[in-house]
Amino acid sequence: MSQTPSQSGSSKGALRHEWVLLMVVALEWLYFNSVGPRFGTLENSFDILRHSVEIGLLALVMTPIIISGGIDLSLGSLLGLCAVVFGKLWRDGGFSPAAAATCTLALGAVAGGLNASLITWLRLPPLIVTLGTYSLFRGLAEAITHGADTFTNFPDAFLALGQERFLGVPTQAHLFILVAGVMWLLLHRTTLGRTVRAIGFSPEGARHAGLPVGRRLASVYVLAGLIAALAAIIYTARLGQARADAGTGYELFAITAVVLGGTSIFGGIGTLHGTLLGIAAIAILNNGLVHARLPREAAGVLTGALLLLALSGTVIPQLWNARRARRRRHPAPASPSSPP
Amino acid sequence: MSRHFREISVVAALALVLIGLAFAAPGFFQPQPLLSLVTREAPTLVVASGMALVIICRQIDISVGSQFAVCGVLTGLLASLGWPVATLVPAAIAAGAVLGAVNGTLVAGLQLPSIVVTLATMVTWREALRWWRQGEFVDLPVKLQWLGLSQRTGQWLLVATALMVLVVLALGLRHLAAGRHCYAVGADAEAARLAGLRPRRVTFLAFVLVGALTGLATILNVLQSPQVDPKSGTGLELKTIAAVVVGGVSIAGGRGSLWGVFAGLLLLACVSPALTHLRVEAYWEKAIQGLIILLAVLADGVRMRKTGP
Amino acid sequence: MKNLLGLALSACLLATGCTKSPPASAGADHEGRITVALLPKSKGNAYFISCKAGAEKAAQALGIDLLFDGPTDTDPAKQNEIVENWITLGVDVIAAACDNREGISTALRKAQDRGIKVITYDADALPDARTFFVNQATPEGIAHALMDEAARLLNREGEFAIILATLTAANQQEWRHHIEARLAEKYPKMTLVAVRPCDDLKDKAQSEATALLSAHPNLRLLMNICSPAVPGAAEAVKQAGKVGQVKVIGLGLPNENRRYVKEGVTDSVILWKTEDLGYLTVEAAVALAKGTLKPGDRTFKSGALGEFEIRGDNILLGEPFVFNRENIDQFDF
Missing domain, CATH: 3.40.50.2300 (Response regulator)
Known part of the structure; x- marks a missing residue:
């Protein structure tokens, strides 16, 4: 990987973080496998996969956004809006599922474009823009359906996308792997990825360096909208229904997965495989607790604790090193410098 | 003009809405129902003041809703054990301050990003409370409501308390050294440190203060109803952040005033009752809330683009 | 490169995890005790806590294992995930209060295909996705x-x-x-x-x-x-x-x-009497698993609550109750 010096310095910490996280995932797996006899079965692994695809997709596209120093709170609401529009087009518009899906993807991209234009043209803070569209998208979903309309009875061929297997694994897993692969290449092997990182470190610096900051940022948000629409379609196929409350709260799960995966919320630092591990850690926890016969509330409490542990796990050694380095440079006059 | 552009524009928007309502739905302005609605928003105002403070320090606290629920249930349980009001108030404030100190320690002590820390504590407190209480309402002693005073006096008292908190904080932020430190730390923590301030201590205290204010807010909530809903405060973080942002506090820290937050909260809070009075179907409400937030920042964005930051 | 290695390692772990424990024989894993999984619409809701209290009494009286879990947020997909987890867990009966009829029926049908008995209570699923509905009131x-x-x-x-x-x-x-x-x-x-x-x-x-x-x-x-x-x-x-x-x-x-x-x-x-609803649901679930309750039965005899009419595939709990100033003191839930 070609990296600037400052990047390699920071990604060293990130690398360590991913190994720690991998161990967490492995420990979770071993623990739940020992307490739940059915936990380790192939069928259950597929369940975990199936249940985490939509949030996982959102987390994948949230990663470059957070690396760029931004955030997108509107993705869960956008998922709801897209699901409803998909259902509306199919049932009332007489579209085939494929045509409805195409239009829905376009809608997702347009909605992402709305976020993008407010954030890049008007240089408004992403947190506020997407807080507004968080309400707006969910509100539109409710307005379209009057809150009450539920779309259901989709054709079997479409439901197969969310409920059947293809080549031995859940159908939607193929899409997830494809998106994950493309996102990994984008983030780690292209100029887009490097630009996003540079913007995350210092947007002004990136601008002065002549990088097309606005255009690159915009593409990241449009991509997020597009993938949120894809997640909406998969969600609809998995549940066999679309309603205005689809995907409520998913943005927070996605952000949790990304941050757990070692991406810095301040931007500049983060990897896609870290996010994948973050998704795995949360998904396995959620599923495993059922096998350990613990109540669902435990999942919330433990996710919170895990997040704090993972964060302080990477930060405490850094603080420690920084303090030691400072002490070595400026030994306190009163106390003798302590031997290691 | 330009310095207070946002405050003025929010107040103008609020005035416009109220004037519109005066023509379209004069029933909105009946004094007693209006007082009741304002009293319902008193706790939110106190929390929003705290939120503004944290955001001015360039941090954020999304765990306030969960803190509100935890403090509310704790206060309710103590009240049903027979604790007198004089001890309930400090107890609630202390409980809030402790929860705030947890956030403060993690953010200021370990230098962790506040949005993630408070995301984690939000989930943890909320789910732990559900695990513990299983969603059961807490019944309060009868004489606790309105402190045993008449309803009207009680309502005025609660509203006055909330306004007093707002005024004290607003003046303190402007004129006290500690208040100026918040702006300094929020604008540039490193510069503040070089100027001899202690940014981490300021940050820590800001989180403790927002916790304490949330605790106080639960008292204002507990006193106006005979039961505590353990789900209370759900969504409070988004409501208060939206009010703060619409009120013109910069999310990048160091800029904004509590007067703007006050106007922002009133603007957002009157949407729902206004729609009821205008007989608009409820399913438009979220979209309208979203539009207000977007328009508020849009105005700023367009202005900045024209004049430069 | 190291990162890829890490991913490969995790994939291996996944694979070994999969092969290590082949699906055990069907049925419950607690010495043949029947496991009933009770799904509320949401957790932290006093109504379902009251149902749970009744269900626990029934579980104790009948000597069965009771699982009680449900969504803690409003996302409609969560109930499906819990049901699918229970399918893998190999419970004997799932008793569901359905938050969304069409959505959850997908998961309940899957449970029936795996030989798990399904009944619904409180709110029904589609009729082909369950055997009985414990009907407290339509x-x-x-x-x-x-x-x-x-x-x-x-x-x-x-x-x-x-x-x-x-x-x-x-x-x-x-x-x-x-x-x-x-x-x-x-x-x-x-x-x-x-x-x-x-x-x-x-x-x-x-x-x-x-x-x-x-x-x-x-x-x-x-x-x-x-x-x-x-x-x-x-x-x-x-x-x-x-x-x-x-x-x-x-x-x-x-x-x-x-x-x-x-x-x-x-x-x-x-x-209605929510505790009775929970009790009756668990009792019916157990009877269904043991085969003492079959489709086509006209009545269901409860151990503690007396006899209930079955109309079609609905076990009727009785009419909804109206609490008012005269009778509210007789009830504590």
Whole structure:
């Protein structure tokens, strides 16, 4: 990987973080496998996969956004809006599922474009823009359906996308792997990825360096909208229904997965495989607790604790090193410098 | 003009809405129902003041809703054990301050990003409370409501308390050294440190203060109803952040005033009752809330683009 | 490169995990004890806690294992995930209170395909996705009870408003639909002036009710079809000084409403005996697993509660109950 010096310095910490996280995932797996006899079965692994695809997709596209120093709170609401529009087009518009899906993807991209234009043209803070569209998208979903309309009875061929297997694994897993692969290449092997990182470190610096900051940022948000629409379609196929409350709260799960995966919320630092591990850690926890016969509330409490542990796990050694380095440079006059 | 552009524009928007309502739905302005609605928003105002403070320090606290629920249930349980009001108030404030100190320690002590820390504590407190209480309402002693005073006096008292908190904080932020430190730390923590301030201590205290204010807010909530809903405060973080942002506090820290937050909260809070009075179907409400937030920042964005930051 | 290695390692772990424990033989893993999994619509809800209390009593009496878990948030996909987890876990019976009929039926059918017995309680799934429905009252029955009670209190004329949990929740929609149908059919002089959501929060219900009372001066009754809204609306009516002038009715629990019913603010609260619902559900689930309850049976004999009629594939708990000032002290839940 070609990296600037400052990047390699920071990604060293990130690398360590991913190994720690991998161990967490492995420990979770071993623990739940020992307490739940059915936990380790192939069928259950597929369940975990199936249940985490939509949030996982959102987390994948949230990663470059957070690396760029931004955030997108509107993705869960956008998922709801897209699901409803998909259902509306199919049932009332007489579209085939494929045509409805195409239009829905376009809608997702347009909605992402709305976020993008407010954030890049008007240089408004992403947190506020997407807080507004968080309400707006969910509100539109409710307005379209009057809150009450539920779309259901989709054709079997479409439901197969969310409920059947293809080549031995859940159908939607193929899409997830494809998106994950493309996102990994984008983030780690292209100029887009490097630009996003540079913007995350210092947007002004990136601008002065002549990088097309606005255009690159915009593409990241449009991509997020597009993938949120894809997640909406998969969600609809998995549940066999679309309603205005689809995907409520998913943005927070996605952000949790990304941050757990070692991406810095301040931007500049983060990897896609870290996010994948973050998704795995949360998904396995959620599923495993059922096998350990613990109540669902435990999942919330433990996710919170895990997040704090993972964060302080990477930060405490850094603080420690920084303090030691400072002490070595400026030994306190009163106390003798302590031997290691 | 330009310095207070946002405050003025929010107040103008609020005035416009109220004037519109005066023509379209004069029933909105009946004094007693209006007082009741304002009293319902008193706790939110106190929390929003705290939120503004944290955001001015360039941090954020999304765990306030969960803190509100935890403090509310704790206060309710103590009240049903027979604790007198004089001890309930400090107890609630202390409980809030402790929860705030947890956030403060993690953010200021370990230098962790506040949005993630408070995301984690939000989930943890909320789910732990559900695990513990299983969603059961807490019944309060009868004489606790309105402190045993008449309803009207009680309502005025609660509203006055909330306004007093707002005024004290607003003046303190402007004129006290500690208040100026918040702006300094929020604008540039490193510069503040070089100027001899202690940014981490300021940050820590800001989180403790927002916790304490949330605790106080639960008292204002507990006193106006005979039961505590353990789900209370759900969504409070988004409501208060939206009010703060619409009120013109910069999310990048160091800029904004509590007067703007006050106007922002009133603007957002009157949407729902206004729609009821205008007989608009409820399913438009979220979209309208979203539009207000977007328009508020849009105005700023367009202005900045024209004049430069 | 190292990162890829890490991913490969995790993949290996996944693979070994998979091969290590092949699917065990079907059935429960606690020495042949039957495991019943009880799914509420949401957790942290007093209504389902009360059902759970009854279910636990039944579980103890019958010597079975009871699992109780449900969503802690409003996302409609969560119930499906829990059911699918239980399928893998290999429980014997799943008893579900369905948050969304079509959505969850997908998962319940899958459970039936794997030989797990499925019954529903509180809110039904599609008929082909379960064997029996423990019917405490049909959505139609609940809606009619509410609408008829409202009409009785208002002498069949006047304005009323509905406060519900969220616009999107399936059961709320269904009740609202049936209430509106009953209104159109039987009570031409009554008008439904507004429907407001309260997000299942008591505090928000109080604010909504306050706004409704001032926006509609001729409002005569508030109908609350989610349990936190009943005390919330009652408090609003009390604070507006409109006790008696504006009636409050709704679906709720006696304990949460006791004080308002006694003060005469809330006129009547409609509900069934939730603990009995939980008890009967578990008993029926166990009977179904043991084969003592079969499709086509006309009655079901409960150990503790007596005999219940089965109409079609619905086990009938009995009519909904109306709690009012006279009888509310007989109930504690």
